[in-house]
Amino acid sequence: DAGVIQSPRHEVTEMGQEVTLRCKPISGHNSLFWYRQTMMRGLELLIYFNNNVPIDDSGMPEDRFSAKMPNASFSTLKIQPSEPRDSAVYFCASKQGAVTEAFFGQGTRLTVV
Amino acid sequence: GNSVTQMEGPVTLSEEAFLTINCTYTATGYPSLFWYVQYPGEGLQLLLKATKADDKGSNKGFEATYRKETTSFHLEKGSVQVSDSAVYFCALMDTGRRALTFGSGTRLQVQP
Numbered sequence: 135d136a137g138v139i140q141s142p143r144h145e146v147t148e149m150g151q152e153v154t155l156r157c158k159p160i161s162g163h164n165s166l167f168w169y170r171q172t173m174m175r176g177l178e179l180l181i182y183f184n185n186n187v188p189i190d191d192s193g194m195p196e197d198r199f200s201a202k203m204p205n206a207s208f209s210t211l212k213i214q215p216s217e218p219r220d221s222a223v224y225f226c227a228s229k230q231g232a233v234t235e236a237f238f239g240q241g242t243r244l245t246v247v
Numbered sequence: 248g249n250s251v252t253q254m255e256g257p258v259t260l261s262e263e264a265f266l267t268i269n270c271t272y273t274a275t276g277y278p279s280l281f282w283y284v285q286y287p288g289e290g291l292q293l294l295l296k297a298t299k300a301d302d303k304g305s306n307k308g309f310e311a312t313y314r315k316e317t318t319s320f321h322l323e324k325g326s327v328q329v330s331d332s333a334v335y336f337c338a339l340m341d342t343g344r345r346a347l348t349f350g351s352g353t354r355l356q357v358q359p
Contacts (some may be wrong), residue, residue: 138290165345167346167347176349176350176351176352177291177336177349177352179346179347179348182345182346184345189345190346225290225291227291227347235281235293235296236293236347237293238283238290238291238292239290240288240289240290241289241290
């Protein structure tokens with residue numbers, strides 16, 4: 135298996151623009167997570183899905199952020215409009231089962247200028 | 248709520264030195280505990296895990312024991328290598344929330 139695949143690996147955008155990050159989980163995994171990593175706040179859980187349904191979105195910073203999982207093999211995280219403070223590395227992770235390890239993608243480094 | 252506390256870094260060691268990275272946690276019930284490692288420019292990789300009290304997780308010479316009485320999961324390695332230089336994250340997953348809660352990470356630098 136190719137692992138969790140995220141795209142793009144790097145994104146540079148101007149403040150106010152819409153940004154869409156993409157994730158393809160490992161085939162057969164039924165849970166998907168979006169995390170954000172910054173120097174100041176470390177790794178923060180933004181949202182997670184179980185069987186394509188959002189279970190906990192309490193970590194989503196504000197209404198500018200939205201996430202979807204239209205099917206078991208694809209998820210998006212959208213920021214509209216983007217702001218410089220959104221600059222971070224965004225990780226997607228997936229897992230199968232209740233209490234098992236999560237597998238992480240290589241992340242998308244977002245820079246908003 | 249759940250939380251994980253790790254020792255501040257960076258930790259700088261010479262090759263073949265003994266490593267300890269402290270990790271304590273706060274959680275309801277009996278969470279599963281994990282150590283993840285992040286190499287520069289990469290995502291997180293699972294290093295080891297333990298799912299119940301007194302379990303010892305081990306991998307690549309690293310070990311950690313789930314200590315319920317002290318709510319700790321300290322990472323140890325008897326002899327570090329330059330290739331072990333990375334950021335190490337302690338994490339927990341409780342049976343209710345089923346999402347990982349991470350510590351702040353500890354950067355390890357191993358010098359030849």
